[in-house]
Amino acid sequence: MNLLEIFKMQKKKPDDMPPPPPPPVYWIETSDSMSHHFQFESDGHLSVTLVDDSRPASRRIVESFLNKFFPSGYPYSVNEGYLRYTQFRALQHFSSATLSVLSTQSLLFAAGLRPTPAQATAVSWILKDGMQHVGKLICSNLGARMDSEPKSWRLLADVLYDFGTGLEVISPLCPHLFLEMAGLGNFAKGMAVVAARATRLPIYSSFAKEGNLSDLFAKGEAISTLFNVLGIGAGIQLASTVCSSTQGKLVVGPLLSLMHVYCVREEMRATPVNTLNPQRTALIVAEFLKSGRISSPADLRYQEDILFPGRLIEEAGSVKVGRPLHKVCKPSELQKVKEKFPDEKFILNRGRKCTDMVLERSATGEDALRGWLVAAYAAEVAKSFHVPSENALEEGYSRMSDVFFPFISELQAKGWHTDRFLDGTGCRFAL
Numbered sequence: 072m073n074l075l076e077i078f079k080m081q082k083k084k085p086d087d088m089p090p091p092p093p094p095p096v097y098w099i100e101t102s103d104s105m106s107h108h109f110q111f112e113s114d115g116h117l118s119v120t121l122v123d124d125s126r127p128a129s130r131r132i133v134e135s136f137l138n139k140f141f142p143s144g145y146p147y148s149v150n151e152g153y154l155r156y157t158q159f160r161a162l163q164h165f166s167s168a169t170l171s172v173l174s175t176q177s178l179l180f181a182a183g184l185r186p187t188p189a190q191a192t193a194v195s196w197i198l199k200d201g202m203q204h205v206g207k208l209i210c211s212n213l214g215a216r217m218d219s220e221p222k223s224w225r226l227l228a229d230v231l232y233d234f235g236t237g238l239e240v241i242s243p244l245c246p247h248l249f250l251e252m253a254g255l256g257n258f259a260k261g262m263a264v265v266a267a268r269a270t271r272l273p274i275y276s277s278f279a280k281e282g283n284l285s286d287l288f289a290k291g292e293a294i295s296t297l298f299n300v301l302g303i304g305a306g307i308q309l310a311s312t313v314c315s316s317t318q319g320k321l322v323v324g325p326l327l328s329l330m331h332v333y334c335v336r337e338e339m340r341a342t343p344v345n346t347l348n349p350q351r352t353a354l355i356v357a358e359f360l361k362s363g364r365i366s367s368p369a370d371l372r373y374q375e376d377i378l379f380p381g382r383l384i385e386e387a388g389s390v391k392v393g394r395p396l397h398k399v400c401k402p403s404e405l406q407k408v409k410e411k412f413p414d415e416k417f418i419l420n421r422g423r424k425c426t427d428m429v430l431e432r433s434a435t436g437e438d439a440l441r442g443w444l445v446a447a448y449a450a451e452v453a454k455s456f457h458v459p460s461e462n463a464l465e466e467g468y469s470r471m472s473d474v475f476f477p478f479i480s481e482l483q484a485k486g487w488h489t490d491r492f493l494d495g496t497g498c499r500f501a502l
Contacts, residue, residue, distance in 0.1 A: 140294050142286040149287065151369040153278045155341040160291070161298045163334035167232070168302025169309065170327040173320050174239035176310050178253055180317070206261025214269055219348045219495035220380045221270035222339035228266035229335045233328040235259035240324045243317045277344045277368065339377055343368035345486050347436040348493045349392045350380045355487075356440070356447050357386035359478065367485040388447035389425040392439070393497020399427040411464060417442035418500070421449065421460040430492065432499045437479060439492035444471040444478070 141157075142148050217224040238256035242249055275287050314320045344351070345368040354374050358366050366374075376382060383389040399420050400408050408418055416431035416438040426446040430439060449467030452458060458466070483489060 140290055140297070142283050142290050144281065144283070148281045148283050149278045150280050150343055152341040152343050152372065156278070156338050157291070157294060159334040159337040159341070161294055163229070163331055163338065164295045164298040165302040165305070166327045166331040166334065167229075168299040169306040170233070170236050170240075170324060170331065172303055172306025172310055173314050173324060173327075174236040174256075176314075177240045177243050177317065177320055178249075180243040203257040203261035203264070206258040206263075207265045210262040210265040213266075216495040217266060217269045218273065219493040220350070221273040221344065222342060222375065222377050223380045224266050225270040225274065225339055226332070226335050226377055228263040228270070229332055231259045231266070232263035233331060235263065237324065237328065240320050241317075273344065273346070274339075274342050277342050336377065340373055340375075343372045346488050346491065346493055347439065348380075348495075349390075349497075350375060350382075350384075352436075352439060352443050352492070353384040353387040353390060355482070356388070356443050357384050359444075360447055360451065361386060365478070365481050365485055368487065383425055385450075386447075387443065388450040390428050390443055390446045391425045392428050392430070393494045393499075394427055394429065395498045396429050396500045399429055411461070412445075412468060415441060419446055419449075419464060421446075421453075421464065426450065430494070430497075430499050432501045434492060434499070436487075436489035436492040439494075440479065440482070440489065441471060441475060444475065 137145060146154070213224075235256035235258070238252045238259070242252040242256075245252065271288075275291060276284060279287055309319075309323060314323050347355075351371060354371055355365060358364055358371075383391060396405070396418070399418065408420055411419070416434040418427075418429045419442060420427045426449070428439075428442045428446060430442070445464065445467040447467070448470040449460070449463040452466045453460065453463040479489060
């Protein structure tokens with residue numbers, strides 16, 4: 072560097088110097104005994120560093136578990152009953168996975184092999200093919216019924232699964248029927264798999280409170296995977312000890328199956344499904360006529376009959392939905408029956424034991440509720456005053472009109488979805 076350059080540098084004004092870099096933008100947030108340092112880097116990225124965590128070790132472990140296996144914001148981001156549902160779901164997967172290892176080992180025994188428990192676990196994936204696909208194809212045609220009664224079909228799915236597993240467990244007792252037993256067992260399992268998967272979405276949807284369905288689904292599958300792995304481990308242990316013989320499996324197998332089905336039943340009872348189907352509509356109407364109250368999905372869940380969902384409820388007018396129109400009334404009487412309520416999207420026909428309701432093809436949940444209230448009020452009038460059916464229906468319609476708008480407003484405020492009525496494969500009409 073020559074003298075001229077040195078002189079120029081000494082004469083350079085302070086304003087010509089480059090400005091110093093701006094200080095980093097950072098802040099500290101404290102929440103639940105934890106402090107985090109947030110800072111924007113020069114490239115625009117935000118870095119987060121844990122500064123202080125004064126939580127006890129036990130609390131850190133619990134919260135880490137909740138973050139991995141429960142939706143974000145739990146328990147405020149889910150509807151009531153989710154914890155109970157999750158507890159029994161975990162036990163259900165544990166018992167099912169344990170029983171699956173034992174049944175696979177029994178199948179290989181029946182085929183003349185003497186596998187180790189580890190081999191039984193590996194081969195279990197192969198034995199799920201074949202007849203299982205046939206069962207899946209048959210059960211796939213029943214999707215509309217599963218939408219209407221997801222709880223009942225979910226329970227039936229696990230009963231079918233345990234039936235198939237039971238056939239595999241007892242297959243060593245009749246090795247000459249190995250192919251038939253294994254085929255029928257996998258056929259039942261195939262139907263069970265489709266029913267279980269098809270009902271999963273409406274069940275998870277009933278717990279979603281903040282549009283967090285994907286988070287619920289992901290965390291639910293995480294819990295299922297964890298307890299499936301634990302169940303497989305328990306199954307390997309049992310297969311090596313207590314259940315190394317067929318006699319041991321005949322003792323432990325039914326116990327695991329009972330535990331499995333009981334857990335599924337309790338899961339379904341804890342699920343607050345908020346869509347309208349025949350059973351839930353009847354229970355809502357019966358409660359409203361009895362006390363003037365409207366139950367929320369969480370209040371109603373334990374009143375649902377999971378085993379026999381199609382039973383008629385006398386307090387709600389003994390309404391039967393979805394019978395073919397030609398069985399409800401004669402063709403010559405159709406116009407007369409329709410003219411009773413010309414502006415409505417339902418047809419009612421009172422019989423000796425029940426009231427038939429047939430919905431129009433475009434009928435919504437509100438239309439079904441209107442018809443159900445008319446039928447229930449008509450049954451109440453006919454029972455109290457012994458009036459003819461036509462007069463009872465007219466009086467029932469009048470009472471329904473007086474209460475319907477406050478009734479439907481409160482129903483929606485309680486969390487019920489009234490835009491659709493899920494009547495399964497029930498018949499509808501179009502005139």
